[in-house]
Amino acid sequence: MSWTPEERFFMVKFYFLCGESASAAQKRFGTHFKIKKKENLPTIQTISSWVNALETKFSLLDANEDRTGRPKTARSSENINVVEDMVTDDPNISMRELAASTSMSKSTVHRIVRLDLGLFPYKIQVHQPLTDSSIVRRFNFANEMLTMIEDGTIDINKIIFTDECHFHLQGYVNKQNWRHWGSEKPDFSRIKPLHPQRVTVFAGIHAGGIIGPYCFPESVTGEKYHSLLVNKVLPAMYDKEIVSGYWWMQDGAPPHRVQSVIDLLDQNFYGRVIALGYPERYGRGMAWPPYSPDLNPMDFFAWGYTKDKVYRSEKHSLDSLHTAIKNVFSQISTETCAKVIENFEKRLRHVVASEGKNFENLIH
Structure with a gap:
């Protein structure tokens, strides 16, 4: 799963603000970025690796990102536009359908919809007409x-x-x-x-x-x-x-x-x-x-x-x-x-x- 430098910085920052507690920082991350499912959050191991990278290499970038030139990311403007067009055409589309149609991972599509487009999943209710x-x-x-x-x-x-x-x-x-x-x-x-x-x-x-x-x-x-x-x-x-x-x-x-x-x-x-x-x-x-x-x-x-x-x-x-x-x-x-x-x-x-x-x- 790919995480932006901004997201990594947020996590490491709150790791130290929360008394070096990875689980507490994880909760703050989920609240800030409005990610409810724990499996969509950075794992405790991932957080520890970021902290270690900062303390030893003074960098939060992956090895393939720590170089000059434009960083590669699945959440590019082009991909964001593609997902936005599909959701606009069919607001009831599922994350699985979006991922399959765009050849992106489900987690990437979810983050584009939630973080880049700022959309929320509203549950459609079934009820009987009332007299x-x-x-x-x-x-x-x-x-x-x-x-x-x-x-x-x-x-x-x-x-x-x-x-x-x-x-x-x-x-x-x-x-x-x-x-x-x-x-x-x-x-x-x-x-x-x-x-x-x-x-x-x-x-x-x-x-x-x-x-x-x-x-x-x-x-x-x-x-x-x-x-x-x-x-x-x-x-x-x-x-x-x-x-x-x-x-x-x-x-x-x-x-x-x-x-x-x-x-x-x-x-x-x-x-x-x-x-x-x-x-x-x-x-x-x-x-x-x-x-x-x-x-x-x-x-x-x-x-x-x-x-x-x-x-x-x-x-x-x-x-x-x-x-x-x-x-x-x-x-x-x-x-x-x-x-x-x-x-x-x-x-x-x-x-x-x-x-x-x-x-x-x-x-x-």
Whole structure:
């Protein structure tokens, strides 16, 4: 990896200013040049070699640079112009595509985009359109929930957030690759397409860990959902002693709203239910607001995390897909779950601040 004399001087300067600490200087370098990934920073060994070169040779130049004439660099004006033209033509282009198209290394392209062009990678958000009534319901729900949290009526560490998600064998949308390079944050979202689904997975998350996952071989119906809760989910929860004093959350999907499911939840949680249709029948609990995956930890964390892991290698059968899904969920630590649940309260405050509207484009 090539580093300019200015970058080397900055690093060595802060090496001494930070009490001859290479790691501290490395952090200052990353902050100054806005390089977030540690693998894109000069290594500790590289920093040590620069310091040694300065102390022994009184120079920060490499041997092939320490001569007269114009120094060679991949970040030439010509290369910078080429990269700028490509990013202008396609702001959603990836670093890998840029590197392949320009025959430059990925690190060189990244430094041109970040340091020479001053552009930033903005993550494109996916969200559902909100109706006026759903905006009001989201706003009211967030206010009510925050009030209950503050007065101790509800403990967010004792909420079981649940959801279903489709996994398929071929093709998926990797939202981690959705980036728009620009000097200003774009005011748009990419539409989420529909794909044929092959298996449906049910799972839950709370501050103490994961529930499931459980796979449906076919589409989910109210009868199948009720059977899953009775035969697998609730017995496992009772074994872990996470029913008494805990709240159950589910969204407004049709299988969740059948009468047998609503009755079953009341029998086991008695009022500690956050679900569409539940308060209307029993006069207690809370209704989950529509179009609010940005509030459900299963949506804003778990599904994206597991799919990124599951689809890193191609799956050739449903059995291998099931196994991969279970393995990834089993690797999610209790500490991670606790941090994710903390984020729920922060997101409630974002809903209030945005008056019920979508807010994820404001926090990423």
